[in-house]
Amino acid sequence: MAAARHSTLDFMLGAKADSETILKGLQSIFQEQGMTESVHTWQDHGYLATYINKNGSFANLRIYPHGLVLLDLQSYDGDAEGKEVDSLLNKVEERMKELSQDTTGRVKRLPPIVRGGTIDRYWPTADGRLVEYDIDEVVYDEDSPYQNIKILHSKQFGNILILSGDVNLAESDLAYTRAIMGSGKEDYTGKDVLILGGGDGGILCEIVKLKPKMVTVPNIDQMVIDGCKKYMRKTCGDVLDNLKGDCYQGNCVNLTEALSLYEEQLGHLYCPVEFSKEIVCVPSYLELWVFYTVWKKAKP
CATH class of the missing domain: 2.30.140.10 (Spermidine synthase, tetramerisation domain)
Structure with a gap:
């Protein structure tokens, strides 16, 4: 499938932009690429120039009077065309440095976004x-x-x-699973455990190693279980191969039943509680997650 490569180049000038000088100064670079030009102007709002190539690629150059200059370039995502785009962006960046006479406050060039790829x-x-x-x-x-x-x-x-x-x-997120389980601070030996929403099998795989009495795993979607037991085995091991093990059982329930299980657990919070929290970096999320451990407050 053909995909589009969207490249950007931003300039924040240290002084107000001389729009006409910038427009004329960059014109030759686009003409060298065989791109035709169409310019729109707005009184007090700068310029928008569109450059179109016969191969279908195009560029939008937006010049704001307060000093912001934006270049957006869209092209076919091919190796040869990608090199041409990089060359054009390099030339524009060098020419802008000349035109701005060292008043460029900031230049930002992001990696291209590939849109519509397989x-x-x-x-x-x-x-x-x-x-x-x-x-x-x-x-x-x-x-x-x-x-x-x-x-x-x-x-x-x-x-x-x-x-x-x-x-x-x-498969990289074992820290996330262990944090949900309490990071080793909880003793599950001989206890009944209810895992809500554990269709990926990650928590179940780890918790059965701690010798609980029985683990129950209700889930609303059998297809999640089927996909994970085939393609997420580094996370779930073999616990999803058979949903009835020595110390666990799993079943799929409808959404209403699952919500009633949540409400039943919340109903147990009838007394004052205390809590601790732990902050864990989940690798594939690229985020920090906060986990709370809640327990009954001791009587005075």
Whole structure:
């Protein structure tokens, strides 16, 4: 599948931009690339110049009077064309330094964004930041009655489980799993444990090593379990191969039943509690997560 490469180059000049001088000074660079020019002007709002190449690539040059100059260039994502784009950006950057006469306060050139590629490498974080992963393969991509399920391979993080666009877990994220379990501060030996939303098998795999009495894992989506037991085995081991083990059992329930289990657990908070928190870096999320441990407050 053909993809588009979107490159950007930003200048924040230390003084107000002489729009006409910049426009004329950069004109020859685009003409050398065989790009035709169309210029729009607004009184007191600067210039917008569009340059179009016969091969379909185009560039937008926006010059604001207060000193901000933006160049956006879109082209086909090919090796040869990529080199031409890099060469053009280098020439524009050098010419801008000459035209601004050392008044350039800041120059920002971001890595190009590849749009419409076979593999989507861009995923937002929970707080709205865009992260580009080194994804090189779509391992699994299916729609269940509840959500879209993707498992993508990252060179750095291994296989990553993504549910409806949200990064859930990667093979690199053992620290996340252990933090949820209390980072070794909790004793699960001989106890009954309920894991809500554990369809990826990560917590179950780790907790059965601690000899609990019984672990129950309700989950709403069998297709998540099926995908993870085949493609996330470094995370879940073999615990999802059979949902009834020596000390655990799993089953899929509907959403209403799952929510009632949450409400039942919250209903146990009938007394004063104390808590501690732990901050853990989850590798594939590129985020810090805060985990709380809550316990009943001792009587005076």
